[in-house]
Amino acid sequence: MKILGIETSCDETAAAVVEDGAKILSNAVVSQIDIFAEYGGVIPEVAARSHLEVMMPVVEKAMKDANCTWNDIDAIAVTHAPGLLGSLLIGTLTARTLAILHDKPLYAVHHLKSHIYANWLVGMEAATCSAEHKDLARAARSVSEGHAAASVPTFPVLALVISGGHTQILYMPSHDKFEIIGTTRDDAIGECFDKVAKILGLPYPGGPSIAKAAKEGDENKYKFPHPKIDGLDFSFSGLKTAVLRAVQKELNLPISHPSHDLKNYLTKKQVNDFAASFQKTAVDILLEKLSTAKQQHPDVKSIVFAGGVSANEALREKAEGYFPQKSLSGDNGAMVAAAAYYEIQAGKKPTDPYKMNIYPRISINA
Ligand SMILES: Nc1ncnc2c1ncn2[C@@H]1O[C@H](COP(=O)(O)OP(=O)(O)OP(=O)(O)O)[C@@H](O)[C@H]1O
Ligand SMILES: [Mg+2]
CATH class of the missing domain: 3.30.420.40 (ATPase, nucleotide binding domain)
Structure with a gap:
């Protein structure tokens, strides 16, 4: 077909x-x-x-x-x-x-x-x-x-969707069946990469720019906290703010200093180190939640990664599973x-072309 x-x-x-x-x-x-x-x-x-x-x-x-x-x-x-x-x-x-x-x-x-x-x-x-x-x-x-x-991939599958607008863990018992078991409570991971890249003065789209800068940086130079959320939900807005505050501190500038101006004071080495340290934290947060999800679903046979952030090399090196x-x-x-x-x-019927609608915000299960 x-x-x-x-x-x-x-x-x-x-x-x-x-x-x-x-x-x-x-x-x-x-x-x-x-x-x-x-x-x-x-x-x-x-x-x-x-x-x-x-x-x-x-x-x-x-x-x-x-x-x-x-x-x-x-x-x-x-x-x-x-x-x-x-x-x-x-x-x-x-x-x-x-x-x-x-x-x-x-x-x-x-x-x-x-x-x-x-x-x-x-x-x-x-x-x-x-x-x-x-x-x-x-x-x-x-x-x-x-x-x-x-x-x-073999079912049951755990899917980690990491894209510009979404961060979700889904349990798939079989084809075309999706149970959302974890989701972000604020920013999506891709959005977080894009916002941190802006603070560092790296070009859009932020994900690939951060990944490139991170290759030259020290991922252990700066330490960022992991969000304290029980269960399988994510939060990335705190990480973005933690990077902002760390950059301001590193430059001896007050927290009132506008984020869009910080790039003018950062050296290339500082940008690379911030990129690497942020990327390591983001990847570790993803993999920690995934590990908890695996423990909660011991029947899972395959893990799949999906969405724009799944192109990330650092993630691919650390993670076990299928990547596109x-x-x-x-x-x-x-x-x-x-x-x-x-x-x-799975039995889905075609949509009448005269009646097809669009839904800018709707869940995978709707
Ligand atoms: N190598 C990379 N490392 C990290 N992030 C990356 C990488 N490459 C792309 N991204 C990020 O992936 C996101 C784009 O992915 P994608 O195209 O799936 O998102 P979208 O279609 O805009 O959003 P959604 O799929 O949620 O509707 C951007 O945020 C981009 O920065
Ligand atoms: Mg997409």
């Missing part, structure tokens, strides 16, 4: 064709990072306008790269929630129009399911980075023997198609 997946929930315009929820036939992504680097963050109206400009060329590229005509496509899947309202509208209106034009069943997919299902993608673009096996063998196998032979290939950690259409495939297998 070949599914065209369309993704526009934030600032990536993406489309891909995936066969049987696993084999990537094409994966076209246009990122708006260059536009938003100038502003230090996403401007929703600009994002929607940019999606509009490149949406159809991206779909056409995905179809061409996959060597597909519309006759070859069995279904269209699109992100309908959660995300930026204007961005979701462009993707869903495109998918709805294409479904009507080409008479294809249309499936609405939750963005976090897509991030999780990036771990089931193999073939051309995937499966190079499973920390559980730490084996490029998985990739080699999947390329040489076809995707059927590749290693995939780095290029599939961020937003893409292939993961939308993969998630839709498993939903269809």
